[in-house]
Amino acid sequence: MPTYRPGPASLVIAAFVALFLLLPLLAVIPVSLTPSRMLAMPSGELSLRHYRSLVEDPRWLQSILLSIRIGIVSSAFSTVLALCFSLGVWMFQPRFTAALVGFVLLPMVVPPVVSAITLYFLLTSISGFSSFFGYDTWLGVAMAHSVMTVPFATVLMLVSLSQLDRRIDLAARGLGASVWERATRIIMPNIKFGIITAALLSFVLSWEEIGVTLFITSVNAITLPRLMWMGLRDNIDPAIAALSVILIIITVLVLAVRSVVVRQRGAQ
Amino acid sequence: MRSYLSDRMGAALLMAPLLLFLVLAYAWPFFGVVKWSFTLPTPGLGQYEALLTDDLVQSVFIRTLRIAAVVTVVSVAAAYAITVVWVRGTRAQRLIAEFCILVPFWISVLTRAFGWVALLSNRGLINSWLQAIGFISEPLALVRNEFGVIVGMTHFLIPFAVFPLASAMRSLDDRVLLAARGLGSSRMRTFWTVFVPMTRSGIIGAAMIVFVFSLGFFVTPAILGGGRSVMIAELIYLRIFQSPDWGLGAAISVVLVLFVGALMALLFRYVRPKQLI
Numbered sequence: 001m002p003t004y005r006p007g008p009a010s011l012v013i014a015a016f017v018a019l020f021l022l023l024p025l026l027a028v029i030p031v032s033l034t035p036s037r038m039l040a041m042p043s044g045e046l047s048l049r050h051y052r053s054l055v056e057d058p059r060w061l062q063s064i065l066l067s068i069r070i071g072i073v074s075s076a077f078s079t080v081l082a083l084c085f086s087l088g089v090w091m092f093q094p095r096f097t098a099a100l101v102g103f104v105l106l107p108m109v110v111p112p113v114v115s116a117i118t119l120y121f122l123l124t125s126i127s128g129f130s131s132f133f134g135y136d137t138w139l140g141v142a143m144a145h146s147v148m149t150v151p152f153a154t155v156l157m158l159v160s161l162s163q164l165d166r167r168i169d170l171a172a173r174g175l176g177a178s179v180w181e182r183a184t185r186i187i188m189p190n191i192k193f194g195i196i197t198a199a200l201l202s203f204v205l206s207w208e209e210i211g212v213t214l215f216i217t218s219v220n221a222i223t224l225p226r227l228m229w230m231g232l233r234d235n236i237d238p239a240i241a242a243l244s245v246i247l248i249i250i251t252v253l254v255l256a257v258r259s260v261v262v263r264q265r266g267a268q
Numbered sequence: 269m270r271s272y273l274s275d276r277m278g279a280a281l282l283m284a285p286l287l288l289f290l291v292l293a294y295a296w297p298f299f300g301v302v303k304w305s306f307t308l309p310t311p312g313l314g315q316y317e318a319l320l321t322d323d324l325v326q327s328v329f330i331r332t333l334r335i336a337a338v339v340t341v342v343s344v345a346a347a348y349a350i351t352v353v354w355v356r357g358t359r360a361q362r363l364i365a366e367f368c369i370l371v372p373f374w375i376s377v378l379t380r381a382f383g384w385v386a387l388l389s390n391r392g393l394i395n396s397w398l399q400a401i402g403f404i405s406e407p408l409a410l411v412r413n414e415f416g417v418i419v420g421m422t423h424f425l426i427p428f429a430v431f432p433l434a435s436a437m438r439s440l441d442d443r444v445l446l447a448a449r450g451l452g453s454s455r456m457r458t459f460w461t462v463f464v465p466m467t468r469s470g471i472i473g474a475a476m477i478v479f480v481f482s483l484g485f486f487v488t489p490a491i492l493g494g495g496r497s498v499m500i501a502e503l504i505y506l507r508i509f510q511s512p513d514w515g516l517g518a519a520i521s522v523v524l525v526l527f528v529g530a531l532m533a534l535l536f537r538y539v540r541p542k543q544l545i
Contacts, residue, residue, distance in 0.1 A: 004445040004463075006352045007455050011361070014353040017346045018368040021426060024383025025372065027393050031386045039391060081286040088282030092275050104286060107294060111484020111528055113501035114301075114521045115294075117508060121304070122297035147293050150286065179278045208376035211486050211501075215508070228378045232491055236385065244379040251374050255367075 025248050032241035039236040050242040059227060060239070067207055067224040070138055074145035075202035081146070082153035082198060087183050090161040091169070101158070108151035116215040119144040123216050136220045144216055145206040152205060153198040160194025161187075301518045308515030315519035325503070325520070332499045335418060335489075336482035343422045344474050347429035354430070355437040373427035381491040384420045385411060388492075412494030420492040421482055428481060429474035432539075436470025469539050476535040480528055500524060 006014070031039060035047035054060050085104065089097055107115050120135070123144065127134030134140050164187065172186045188195065210225040217226055231237035305315050319325055354365035372380060387393045388410035395407040410416060444466065448458045464471075486501035493499070498506070500520060507517035 004356060004442055004449075005358065006356055006361075007459075009456075010349065010352050010459075011357075013349040014365065017350040017426070018365065020346065021350075021368045021372045021423065024380055024387055024423060025375065027383050027386040028379070030393070039386065039389065081289060084282045085286040088279045091282070092279030094276070094279045094283070100283065100287065103295075104290060106290070109480075109528075109532065111480075111501065111524055113484050113486050113504050114298075114525050116486075117504060117517060117521050118294060118298045118301050120508065121300045122293055125297070125300065143293060147290065150290070154286075179274070204374075208378075210376070210378055214486075214505070225376060225378055228382075229487075232378065232382060232385070236382075236389075240382055241386065244382055247379055248371075248375060252371060255370055255374065 028241045028244040028248070031238055032245045034238055034241075036238070039238055039241075050238045051246075053239045054242055054246075057239070059222075060224075060243070063222050063224045063227040066138060066222065070142045070145060070221075070223060071203040071206040073139075074142040074149060074206045075199050077142070078146040078150040078153045078202045079195065079199040082150050082157050083188075083195060086154055086157035086161055087187060089158065090164075091179070091182065091187070101154070104154050105151045107148050108155075112148075112211040115148060116212040119147060119212055120215040135216060136218045138221045141213060141216060141221045141223065142206075144212050145209055146202075148209060148212055149202040149205045153202050156198040156201060157191065157194055160191040160197075164190050302522055304514050304518035305522050306515075308518070309513075315515040316523075318516060319519055319523060325516075328498055328500060328503045331414070331497065332483060335414065335421070335497075335499060336479050338418055339421045339425060339482045340475050340479045342418070343425045343478050344429050344433075344471060346422065347426045347433055347474060348471070350426070351430050351433040351437060355434050369427050369430050372423065377424060377487045378491075380424060381420050381488050384416065384423065384492055388416055388419070411492055412496055414493070414497045416492035416494075417489045417497050417499070420488040421485060424485075424488055425478045425481055429478050432473035432477065433467065433470040436467040436473075440466050473535070473539045476531065476539070480531055480535075483528060484524060 032050055033046040033048070035045055035049065088094070089101065094100075123135040123137075123140045125134075126140065127136075131137075132139065133143075168190070169182055169186055172182050177186065208225060209223075210229060213223055213226050214229065217223070222230075228240055228243065231240050306312070308315075350365055350369060353361050354369060355362075357365060385392065389395070390407040390409075392411075394410065395404075398404045399407065410419075440463070445458055445462060448462045449455075453461070484501050485499060486505065489497060489499045490502050490505070493502070504517045504520050504524075507513045507520070
């Protein structure tokens with residue numbers, strides 16, 4: 001327990017920062033209820049028409065489904081690759097581990113716009129050979145998202161492996177378990193929580209990805225953030241406010257559930 | 269030596285897929301981009317020469333550095349204030365601070381930029397309200413300029429500055445603070461001469477993370493700058509998609525990577541990577 005508490009001045013400044021952090025999230029609520037077709041504050045009456053247009057306009061639904069599909073495929077791919085890699089690092093502790101892990105983390109530290117132009121180069125090169133895999137295809141986007149999410153998945157796996165007791169693996173090995181048995185029956189059940197977190201984080205990162213997606217899609221692979229971007233750049237469409245309100249509510253709910261789960265795990 | 273050999277084989281087999289994937293899908297195309305910078309439109313160092321002479325490129329570089337510097341100072345200071353409460357507040361204060369940090373952190377950059385558009389634009393919340401109470405007659409230009417970009421980027425980056433600061437504040441020994449107070453130092457003085465200096469590594473880490481992130485920022489400046497306050501990342505986008513000049517876009521990217529790499533090398537001379545989480 002900290003014995004040294006923040007004083008009144010700290011609390012007042014922190015309250016301003018907290019307000020600043022929440023303000024733009026609260027601001028979208030009145031805008032989403034405006035009856036106007038343009039971005040405006042509702043004057044007098046409120047309307048749910050922008051929520052309705054989310055359901056009625058097929059573009060929103062299509063892009064949501066596309067984002068889910070890309071998220072699942074890219075998250076599965078990067079989780080499996082990150083899991084194998086981290087198991088290799090943990091079980092065998094090869095030489096040059098630091099350099100190899102550093103290489104894997106590159107897409108996380110390189111400025112996103114540079115990763116974007118790099119993946120643009122990759123996908124336009126592939127487009128020369130294949131029409132369903134490359135620039136502006138959903139498989140191409142899923143692969144690009146995997147490149148961007150795999151460092152985060154790897155970090156989470158390595159962190160949860162670092163908390164694992166090596167002696168249980170040594171015991172299994174001493175009793176004659178093969179590499180496969182050690183990995184699947186000893187190690188993986190013990191880092192289950194880390195694997196699930198990595199898969200979820202990869203999905204969320206892919207679901208919100210926009211910096212790279214902008215460079216590698218044009219008209220076919222319109223993910224949800226890409227569609228929001230189009231609505232933000234041209235005429236600002238208040239349907240984005242309605243969508244934002246829904247996304248904010250989902251985020252708050254997920255965080256609330258997560259904090260309850262974490263507390264229960266801590267209590268056990 | 270059966271187990272030694274099979275160990276090495278096992279490690280290679282497990283690590284190979286990811287390494288191969290990133291070599292093919294990331295390292296190889298990056299060298300393709302480097303090649304663009306030397307060959308498009310004509311082979312040679314022309315693009316790098318243009319970087320040094322082109323007025324537009326120069327002004328964008330300077331604007332990017334200026335915005336990144338302002339955003340770094342403001343967001344680290346703001347993050348410091350809320351982190352103090354998050355780490356050292358009462359239970360209720362900690363919960364509220366955590367909510368205000370984590371909810372924006374998990375919300376997409378687009379939603380957050382849009383929230384600022386809704387607040388700051390001519391027909392947005394702030395201007396409507398100020399006009400309604402008769403404080404101003406014409407809407408203030410709060411967005412589509414550098415001000416809007418700085419506000420939006422600061423909002424995006426505060427949570428990223430919080431984590432290294434929190435890690436530094438958590439590892440601080442309370443007894444030092446109690447000793448300072450016991451020796452008659454005032455609250456203010458203890459804070460400025462003991463607490464802040466002892467979290468120096470967190471401040472350096474947070475400042476570096478925010479500065480590096482701001483250099484390559486794309487979405488927020490593009491939306492809140494409205495095309496008038498272009499930063500490096502948006503310039504790369506424009507060079508690739510609007511005035512196709514892939515060579516120049518690639519050359520800017522290469523310079524950006526080298527610059528960020530140099531900054532990171534500098535950072536890790538002062539801070540260990542573990543202190544950043």
